[in-house]
Amino acid sequence: MVLTSEAWPAVQRQFFSWFHFKESFPDVARGFWLDIRMFLVAEVLILAFALVLAMIRSLRGPAFFPLRAIVVTYIDLIRGVPILLLILLLGFGVPALQLTGVPTSRIFWGVAALVISYSAYTAEVYRAGIESVHESQRMSARSIGLTQVQALRFVIVPQAIRNVIPALLNGFVSLQKDVALVFVLGVREGLREADIYNARTFNYTSYVVAAVLFLLISVPVARFTDWYTERDRRRRQAMST
Amino acid sequence: MTSPKLEIESVSKAFEEKVVLEDVDLQVNLHDVVCLIGSSGSGKSTLLKCINLLVPIDGGRIALDGEAITDPRVNPNQVRQRMGIVFQAFNLFPHMKVLDNVTLGPRKVHGTGQGEAEDTARRLLDQFGLLDKADEYPDRLSGGQQQRVAIVRALAYEPELMLLDEVTSALDPELIAEVLNVIRDLKTSGMTMLIATHEMGFARDVADQVCFLDAGRILEQAPPDKLFKDPQEPRTRQFLQRIVEAGRL
């Protein structure tokens, strides 16, 4: 339809101009490299922090009630706030306080907002995994004298993570796109660079460049996730027969 | 006079409203084997879990060597190391090799060095004919082998008392004997044991005392010859009757 319509030459000029593609590519790619680095740092922190949250939430007994309550409150509050709001709040708000010893970098606070937000969701993914491990495993671990934390660490969590790897990978894809949200802070990442180019030239090809770069990462991860999930499903089936 | 290894005194337990153990009294003497029999849901598993402090009791007292382990000041992790417990199924950690399953407790709880823990584990595995399985993952073992490994794992920290909860109930009939033989060997070696079982022939064979548990109460306790041949309580007679009809005695 679009290809045969009379609008096509205009569309091509505005979105798929080879000239603008080449022109905008270096800046957008440099910005995108920042996206990737922010993504990697954030993801590592999220995986670690969320696991700690999930483990705390899984501790039993009245002694751990205060800790559990703090974690539950954190998860509920953070999941109820739009991620963009959190980025704006931390990215503009905290540096504006001009506190000594507190970083003022917008990249820092942008990534911090992503970590804070994604950890709340990822903690729930881990928790689902922890709860999917058979109760006998916890009993067995405790019966050989392991503490609750040791039982989680050596027995429950390793099995839980296996059960939720597909869900964690889906989180990767989602975060890999959401890092671009820090562009609202003026951080010169890929989307921001595309935006700047567009503002200068009124041509949208730079956005397409950014889209292509994001897709180059997210599509393979999505394929890998499917492949892994399918392999895992087949292995479980083979084991249960 | 034999000394009581384990004393259970008027222990009660309810889940929500549901009373599962009611005023249970039971003693296990050193080197004795006590078998718990009773229909499914009578509270056998709950009682064993209470003794291992995996389930908190609502009332009463449990003592090991005369020392109350249900006292809130007692560290449950230390108590658990003095007893081994093996459940019906899912005992082994599927993501660890057999050897690591056996050494995990000694290494993490006792701080035994890797080398020493593995030596002990291999010696025990060898003793129970499982040495060639040391580097296998549990899902490569038969159900009987898995249960034997679970017993070995419990033995690895030299418990003073073993609690066995229907360890053969989930097994195919041809695998039951190998596990029961391991338990017989343990009795020969002088291990004190409290065993919940549906294997009446085995109970008659190995037990010094048999307790019949009915709806959370110990209705009758006697040496096996007496309990199986001349049960006093009508409920015990009914239960044994059903077992005989099912061809299990």
Ligand SMILES: Nc1ncnc2c1ncn2[C@@H]1O[C@H](COP(=O)(O)OP(=O)(O)O)[C@@H](O)[C@H]1O
């Ligand atoms: N964690 C639990 N929560 C609620 N009810 C339980 C729990 N564990 C056991 N029960 C109940 O307690 C009763 C006794 O169970 P159990 O001790 O497993 O009996 P047995 O081992 O003799 O079959 C059953 O009615 C069971 O449903």
Ligand SMILES: [Mg+2]
């Ligand atoms: Mg049971």
